Amino acid sequence: MPIQLHKLGSRRLRGLLVAFALTGAALHGQAVLWDNGSGNSAWGTASNWSPNGVPSSTAALTFDNTYVTSNQTISLGANRQAGSLTFGGPYSYTFNSSSNSLQLNSSGTNFTQNSSAALTFNNTFTLATDLTMAGSGTGAVSFKSVLSGTGGLTMNGSYGVTLNAANTYSGATTVNGGTLTFGVSNALPTATALTIGSGATVDVGWSHTVTIGSLSGSGTFDIKGNTLNVGDSTNTTFSGVLTDSGAYGKLVKNGTGTLTLSGNNTFAGPVTINAGAIVAASSTAFGSSTWGNTVNNGAELDLSGGITLNEGSFTINGSGLSGGGALRSVSGANTFAGTLNLGSASTFGADAGSSLTVSGALSLSYAIGTAGSGDVILSGQIYGSNGITKNGTGTLTISGSSGNSFSGALQINDGTVVMSKSGSGNYAMGGGSAIVGDGIGSAGSAVLTMTADNQIPNYAPALTVNSDGNLDIANTAQSLNIVNSTGEVTVGSSGTLTLGVNSGNSTLGGNILGTGTIVKSGSGTVTINGSSANSFTGSLQVSNGTVSMSKSGSGNYAMSGGSVTVGTGTGTAATLSMGADNQLAPSIAVSVMSDGTLNVGSTTQNLDALSSAGTVTVGSSGDLVLGTSGGSSTLGGTITGAGTLTLSSGSATINGTTSNTFNGSLQVNSGTVTLSKSGTGIYAMNGGSVTLGTGSGSAGAAVLAMGADNQLAPSTTVSVQSDGNFNVGSTAQSLNVVNSSGLITLGSTGNLTLGASGGSSTLGGTITGAGTLTKSGTGTVTINGSSGNSFNGSLQVSAGTVSMSKSGSGNYAMNGGTVTVGTGTGTSATLSMGADNQLASSTAVNVMSDGTFSVGSTSQSLNAVSSAGSVSVGPSGNLILGTSGGSSTLGGTLSGSGTLTLSSGSATINGSSSNTFSGSLQVNSGTVTLSKSGGTYAMNGGSVTLGTGSGSSGAAVLAMGANNQLAPSTSVTVLSDGNLNIGTTTQSIDSVTSSGIVTVASSGTLNLGTSGGNSTLGGTLSGSGSIVKQGTGTLSFNSTLNFSGTLTLANGTLALGSSSLTLGTLHITGNSTIDFGGSSGSLLDVSNFIVDSGVTLSITNWVNSVDHFYVTNWSGATIDVMGVAPTNQVAFNGYSGNDTVWTSFTAYPEVRLNVPEPSTYGAIFSLLSLGAFYFVRRRQRRAH
Secondary structure, X not given: OOOOXXXXXXXXXXXXXXXXXXXXXXXXXXXXXXXXOOOOOEOOOHHHEEOOOOOOOOOEEEEOOOOOOOOEEEEOXXXXXXXXXXXXXXXXXXXXXXXXEEEEOOOOOOEEXXXXXXXXXXXXXXXXXXXXXXXXXXXXXXXXXXXXXXXXXXXXXXXXXXXXXXXXOOOOEEEOOOEEEEOOOOOOOOOOEEEEOOOOEEEOOOOOEEEEXXXXXXXXXXXXXXXXXXXXXXXXXXXXXXXXXXXXXXXXEOOOOEEEEOOOOOOOOOEEEOOEEEEEOOOXXXXXXXXXXXXXXXXEEEEEOOOEEOOOEEEEEEOOHHHOOOEEEEEOEEEEOOEEEEEEEXXXXXXXXXXXXXXXXXXXXXXXXXXXXXXXXXXXXXXXXXXXXXXXXXXXXXXXXXXXXXXOOEEEOOEEEEEOOOOOOOOOOOOOOEEXXXXXXXXXXXXXXEOOOOOXXXXXXXXXXXXXXXXXXXXXXXXXXXXXXXXXEEEOOOOEEEEOOOOOOEEEOOEEEEOOEXXXXXXXXXXXXXXXXXXXXXXXXXXXXXXXXXXXXOOOOOEOOOEEEEOOOOOOOEEEEEOOOOOEOOOOEEEEOOOEEEEEEOOEEEOOEEEEOOEEEEOOOOXXXXXXXXXXXXXXXXXXXXXXXXXXXXXXXXXXXXXXXXXXXXXXXXXXXXXXXXXXXXXXXOOOEEEEOOOOOOOOOEEEEEOOOOOEOOOOEEEXXXXXXXXXXXXXXXXXXXXXXXXXXXXXXXXXXXXXXXXXXXXOOEEEEOOEEXXXXXXEEEXXXXXXXXXXXXXXXXXEEEEEXXXXXXXXXEOOOEEEEOOOOOOOEEEEEOOOOOEOOOOEEEEOOOEEEEEEOOEEEOOEEEEOOEEEEOOOOXXXXXXXXXXXXXXXXXXXXXXXXXXOOEEEEEEOXXXXXXXXXXXXXXXXXXXXXXXXXXXXXXXXXXXXXXXXXXXXXXXXXXXXXXXXXXXXXXXXXXXXXXXXXXXXXXXXXXOOEEEEOOOOEEEEOOOOOOEEEOOEEEOOOEEEEOOOOEEEEOOOEEEEEEEEEOOOEEEOOOOEXXXXXXXXXXXXXXXXXXXXXXXXXXXXXXXOOOOOEEEEOOOOOOOEEEEEEEOOOOOOOOOOXXXXXEEEOOOOHHHOEEEEOOOOOOOEEEOOOOHHHOOEEEEOXXXXXXXXXXXXXXXX
């Protein structure tokens, strides 16, 4: 065709250049501009393009206002292809021919909208590659026909795109900018993966259903009251906003993939999960949806990130994906706080490290289960007729403050169920059964743990613990009717498990652990059996019914420690029955109350301690062994049977008021069995045999002690082996009387008890050995004869009297050892001496509070006596203590009128009972301390002599430890080596004569002459206490004495007798006399002089200038003033008190009393003139 040169003018050239610039022809092939040159708007007309010609399939086409000046409508006329499309300018473009297709073949951005005008495509699009839209235009783009092909749709521009056909392209749909609007239902292909970028929006449009393969991105999806179906096998996260500008838009999840919603969604319609999973990763993942939410079978709702989902109502079905839970926590601590309904049997799940809390009420219209290794918490109220199955290694916690009432079963196959319902009567489950373990797991792999009291009602059926189960009540209290276990039952240290509350029967055949308490109540039976040892070391309380123990295998204890109590003491009837040997570890303390029974049957049981007020039954071939570790047992109820009761060591007491019918064998290998049944004809044993010792133990190691009469039926046979001791005590049993003129030998551990029924015995021969001789009963044992005993063991006078009267010098009744008189329990025991020196002086004598040591008129020399009882010394008797410097204590009662002598060492007379002893106390050396309490006397008269007159100064001491130890009539003589130490006490003694030491400490008081007796004090007077002269007698001083304390004259006479007496204070409290008589003059020097009002002090035998009376301070007196008190209360012989003056005498630096010449001046106290300065100076003494 000829070339028409006019079409190649400058306009065409410019257009061609622009096209190249706009389309980037180098990347997209030939750049072609639309110019509609022919005016027929046909794509297929060559002259409508610049350059002229129909564009190739790779051409970069530009549609703008370069050549056109109005809106354009383009008819494809056939299926067309191009590389890319670019739109610009202000004019709209419309592409017609819905039967024709347009295919773009360039990759990358192949659709650019830079125009402000709208673009409408009525034709279909074939997407051989992705349709990638960009551009900065604002004009809307509308696709009226189907987009098909293998490519996808990508929007990168900010303009709006509307899809008005049910598109079928198979690629992804990505909206990175602008708004994608659906003009029809299923505008997107049902399998497309939709991604909405930040700031971009997908608008479903009104009344349109949308089905896509997946949803991701962070933009906005407006459901607009429609239904959004999402479902393929891919896992995506949508963090944008699902909104609904309509009403009740729906979200339906199909396909096996997982859709994670983590944004702040606001849609209000229901959510349906038909397949795969939706992960709610925010608390608003489901917007404000309040109804119709459903998880169907094979699908699941996952919670993630520690959210709380508050949707009003959710119905779940099935077990989720791979059994992980239709409602499932995949990470974090998540809470479902809405209403949860069950559409069918369903599973709740929690992955490792996460937790799922369902806080609302839950109706078990179908059964539920749990799965996973995380934690599921059901904190709301659970009700309904179905049950719960726990699977997975995680923990299911049933908590909250409202009680559950569901009546189905709780099956724990794996993991842990924690019950922690709070509030009285708020149970974790209703009346259904609980099964812990499925019997195929490892031990303890299924656990039911209680963290609050009474989680299962006691009316529920049996709680079953299978071999892999563990019922752990921890530190709670649980009351159950029936528990059958081949697994583990754990009771925490402060926990209590009560069984049989409704008289059910339980069997615990597995392992019982813990240190808490198991209580058997109700009339049923709890059987503890099996072949594995229980490690339980808590408390077993059999309050009612029976506990039967029959663990098999050596060392397989039903209890490994702790304590057992059988009965309550209220008459409920409880039994602990043994079906195999050694069911209880020996260390367990067993207590049988009055309504309890321990039935050993035909088994052997070893226990350290048993306390029983109930019934103990030992069958014919049974053996109950007590005291395995030296424990103490008391069997105070009833013992029945014909078996064997063995004491291995320690002690056992059989007492009470009911007669035992036991007629088997009592074997005491070591220790003591005490029989003290009370009541006539009530036997501790009603026949059978008793064997004491084994024949290989130490002497006296096996003891049968009688605590009451007739403990053994007459038919009972008793065998005492070499190491046995049959101690009848004070009862009427065997060995009532022993009379001996021969040899009695007591081995070092032997024990002979005599006088059981008050009989009297005479041991006149020889007693040897170092064992124990015990006197019990009210009778008398007389030890006499003419041969000395070598017995140096222990004499125990527990009751009655032991009388000693061995004759011949050195023939001792005991040649050492110890004597104990009394028991301290009020039995009244006496040791009576009938001849001198019956005990070797080395014998230690101990008199208990109920004992009496009667010396009588004999002389007994002992090193040490300790007495809390009574010591009696007859009128010519002498009890000499401290023969080797020993220490004695007489704390009970001392009586008699004989002599008590301390040879050396020390003796203390104390206690609270008054002594009637009125004999002589002779302290030759050492110290006797008197410290009776309660105002009682240590001596009730008699005499005290301190020292011998030949010892060193102060060698013999009488020390007062409490007030008024000596009756006032007691006379005290202190020889030169004696020391009467009043200390800080107050003592009132009528007469004291001392040439030794008298000590009165600062707060002590010695009252003399209380009954008018005379005392003489010489030697040394020390201390700063108080000496009070009472009565009409005379207190004489016959040596130079310096006493810094106070001398009080209340009556009588103070006689100086040519002595010098220096006093701290002289206090005149009653009319008294000071006698200055003496051939060589007397000196009285007083620091403080007090004369009480109304009292007269008479001075007699005063010789002026020979006798001296110095007073430094005179309370109330005035110097040089006569005729006024108190100076007129002192009257010198031959003068009245009005003639007495206290004056200074300058020749002497202290106060002096003299009679100056002429005598008409009267009596004068001379006082050195002292001003205020001299009153504070220390006085200087001048000899006269």
